[in-house]
Amino acid sequence: MSEVSEQLLKGTTKEGQRPAALMLEDGTFFTGTACGATGEVYGEICFNTSLEGYLEVLTDPSYAGQIVTMTYPQIGNYGVNPEDAQAARPALSGLVARDVCACPSNWRSSVSLPDFLRQSNVVALEGVDTRALVRHVRDHGAMRAVLSTEDVNPESLLAKVRASAPLVGENHVQRVSVPEKRQVGAEQLPKSHSFAVAPAAKARYKVVAYDCGAKESILHNLVRCGCDLTVVPWNTPAEEVLAMQPDGVFLSNGPGDPEAVEGTYSQVEKLLGKVPVFGICLGHQMIAKASGAEIEKLKYGHRGGNHPVMNLRTGRVEITAQNHGFGLVWPSLGPLVPALSGGFRNHQPDLCFWARSRKAPVVDNPRFGRIQLTHVNLNDGTPEGIAFLDVPAFSVQYHPEASPGPTDAHYLFTAFTRLMDGREDYLDIDIADDRLAGWSFGSADGAAVAGAVEGRA
Structure with missing residues (x-):
């Protein structure tokens, strides 16, 4: 992140975020900032085109083994009500978004989405050009991916993702x-x-x-x-x-x-x-x-x-x-x-x-x-x-x-x-x-x- 960007983020909800990265198995690489739990996770990259319902997506057990990209440019703006969750805890591997709102506005919200992600130990990445990512997946198909807040080195991440297990054949x-x-x-x-x-x-x-x-x-x-x-x-x-x-x-x-x-x-x-x-x-x-x-x-x-x-x-x-x-x-x-x-x-x-x-x-x-x-x-x-x-x-x-x-x-x-x-x-x-x-x-x-x-x- 540039010095100018850091200055602009000071005093906002985005201040102090650590860098994070997403690497696909074909070598396509994206960088952004962490907006959830810290760590390194593996899964099949996929995308969801819903305009709302991000909590239901996050907690849908059907996403086990996958890193989900939300195509809508901002998610989290109406916060989180735990009674809308589809399971006791998220099963997905990770989350990717363009922008995650840390200051929700909704009478039913009890916690912000970033706080929910941290509490649920979900590794998440924002600041990514999700349009480019989704076009790439649409054109080249689903593939393995690694999402990391600990390692942002392209060569290291590419070796790791190519050594990871595929979704096919796994009983999730x-x-x-x-x-x-x-x-x-x-x-x-x-x-x-x-x-x-x-x-x-x-x-x-x-x-x-x-x-x-x-x-x-x-x-x-x-x-x-x-x-x-x-x-x-x-x-x-x-x-x-x-x-x-x-x-x-x-x-x-x-x-x-x-x-x-x-x-x-x-x-x-x-x-x-x-x-x-x-x-x-x-x-x-x-x-x-x-x-x-x-x-x-x-x-x-x-x-x-x-x-x-x-x-x-x-x-x-x-x-x-x-x-x-x-x-x-x-x-x-x-x-x-x-x-x-x-x-x-x-x-x-x-x-x-x-x-x-x-x-x-x-x-x-x-x-x-x-x-x-x-x-x-x-x-x-x-x-x-x-x-x-x-x-x-x-x-x-x-x-x-x-x-x-x-x-x-x-x-x-x-x-x-x-x-x-x-x-x-x-x-x-x-x-x-x-x-x-x-x-x-x-x-x-x-x-x-x-x-x-x-x-x-």
Whole structure:
């Protein structure tokens, strides 16, 4: 840092910051200043395009093993409310931002973001040209990186990062899953959210949730829709789950390479056809793996709160929240069934073809019969959702609970309750009707809102 820069920073919240550096495995190097804990961390570099929700991003267990770059130029301006956290502690490796605000302004804030990062032992870097960093990752793909406040020597850092372990093949789920089963009920819903969210519906469904790194808000959405929730470790035997006699089984989001999570998808194979199943993100990939599908690593993944996805069954477009670096290879589930795929016999390389054709194609899966492609990403034509037609199961690649992000996909929680009710039309819900279900926004009639949601489900 130049002498002029140091003079300008004196008397500001940026005074006294120590230098820090980020090195990518291809030799791309960035310098800035430390704005969190001190140390040296390794992980896969990725980026999130959300304009808000930085605390939810920081505490999402799905980021285990990754260094997250926020594309929005300033984060931290509304501070931190711990009740918005998605887990007890952050699981990500590190954070990179253009500017981190140390003086938040928000009535719900109890601590600044830099203080939270230090308290949570998260190594963070600011002062980086995040536009250049994100363009580089977008063009060259995700790669290993090292973030350090202790070593800013390019040659030393490059040698270290090239010797570090890759994300592929690592089972990060086992370190973010619960060690033993636990209950989640209405009494555990954050009280500070009651100004905007109606009380939970009466519990009517007994649901077992596999915790592969579940976000708390996803579990809370299940509770709000009337689920009595038992959360179990990622590798719980299917026989133990079935012995609980659940009305449904939920498969959560989670981090890392799905190929390494055999302890979950091998159990899912035993559950499909015996109990209604709903999967989100990694849970979607677990259902796909249980069906014999291939999973591919995406060039740089989908992470943010503004990704357009078309529901092929309704033709409606949802703006979705996403966080994943791997995805289902749709043709690997089986050959198309022409009679249920608009007469088409061949798989298409770009799934946006089905969005343009307004068709929801169906394949013949050798393990579980007919499976329908229900959702497609309109940015890159990757699969975002599937529904089984011969067994009660469905899944989506994105995060419908909107933490952070829009509420367009909230209907999927309602759909799960309808699936458990045995309704064949469980997915045929107008998102415009369901988008604000369960919100009260300060209304004194919150209980009436919850009752309406329960009745519609």
